Amino acid sequence: MINIDINKRLHGIQTNMLLEIKLDIKTGDFVALAGQSGSGKTTLLRILAGLEDANGELKIGNDFWLKDKFALSAQKRGIGFVFQDYALFANMSVIENLLFVSKNRELAQHLLEITELSKLKDRYPNTLSGGQKQRVALCRALMNRPKLLLMDEPLSALDPYMRTKLQNEILSLHHEFKTTTIMVSHDPSEIYKLASRVVVLQNGKIINDGTPKDVLLRTHGSQKFSFEGEILDIIKVDVIFIAVIAIANQLVEVVVSQDEAKNLKVGNIVNIGTKAFSPTITSIK
Template sequence: MLEVDIKKPLFGVNGLINLEANFSLKKGEFLALAGVSGSGKTTILRCLAGLEKSKGTIKVGGKIWQDERNFLPPQKRKIGFVFQDYALFENLTVEKNLLFANKNYALCDKLLELLDLGELKKRYPTNLSGGQKQRVALGRAMMREPEILLLDEPLSALDPNLRIKLQDEILKIHKEFGTTSIIVSHSPSEIYKLATHMIEIENGKIIKSGSPKELLLKTSGSQKFSFSATVVELKEVDNICIATISFGHQITQVIVSDARNLKVGDTVNVSTKAFNLLINS
């Protein structure tokens, strides 16, 4: 069980905000943290890892990692941390990058096999692709035999097809080791695929908490589906307004019956009833 109840002032997108995070996770759960940049998601990860200090308590399996009197240093916390920029040692081979974290050769061989890195173990990071580097980073994090795996937008720099493949690798590792995992992600499809629980943060506060299905699968009434999108272009064609919208990695166009209150950059809700697409601001 992971129990978190922390507070910390930090500078967000709109200036100084007060981060307040209060949640708990059972062992083996997979939590996704969502919200706009600067809302406090990464700070929560860094506080869990002991890389930043905050007020409040953090308990893992009944052990106190942080409270008013105690602060367990990062090296004593059983944390695996995967960053967006890989953070590999360029002068070490794939195998030695893993063994740097832990000299457990049996575990190293197991992770090399699980992550399909066996044939690359003697290569250096400069000779690896972005996806291969991220698999090495994931393997090195798991070499610490962590109780908690933290993933800070680890796939955001990868192309869509590779991103999907790496999501499978993360899920495989999570299930194989039964680790409690927490990912920061801006991708609804990624969150839906990986997470068992989701928290949405705004200006340092938790505004929504629930399963990805509850928070992301937005349907109501007779609507057959509903999703959020961003308006990237508005164009009049033969007295009809056509909105070009972006959602996930897709772009499409829909007809808008009334565009008077719409502008480029707006977030809209796209839904359907029967076979008619509806768009609402």
């Protein structure tokens, strides 16, 4: 069990904010931290990792990592951290990056096999693709069999195909190593696929906490589908109006009434819901 009861005053460019988090996480859970940029997600990860200080208590199992004036050093916390920018050692090969954390060559070979990196073990980071670097970073984070794995938007820089592939690998490794995992992500589909629990932050406070289904599927009434998107354009075609809306990486066209067209503006964030709708699903892969 992880018990978090911390607070920290954050000084930003536009505002000062009190990060105040009280949260209990079961061992082996996969928790996604969601919320707008600046809500405190990454700062919370850094406090857990020992890279930033805070007030309060942080207890992992029977051990305190933070209490009163005591703070366990980052090196002694036994955590794995996967950064957005990979943070690999450029002067070390793939296998050397892993063995730098632990000399367990058998574990290193096992991780490389799972992530299909065995043939690249003698390559250097500057010769790898973004997806390959991220897989190396993930393997390295698991080399000390951490009690806690922290990931800060680890897949945000990758293309959709590679993101899906690595999501599958992350989930597989999570189940195999039974590591408690906390991941920051802005991607609802990624959160839904990977996490068993979603904690939403806003202005340093928890505003929602539940299963991905309860938190992310925000349909209303008899709506069968509900999506949030941004209006990019409103076009008049003959006697009808069409709103062009960006939903994640997709653009959709939605017919709107004349009154709706008057009230809607480019840049509005809107919720699109459907009721009487029979979807067709066609495999593209």
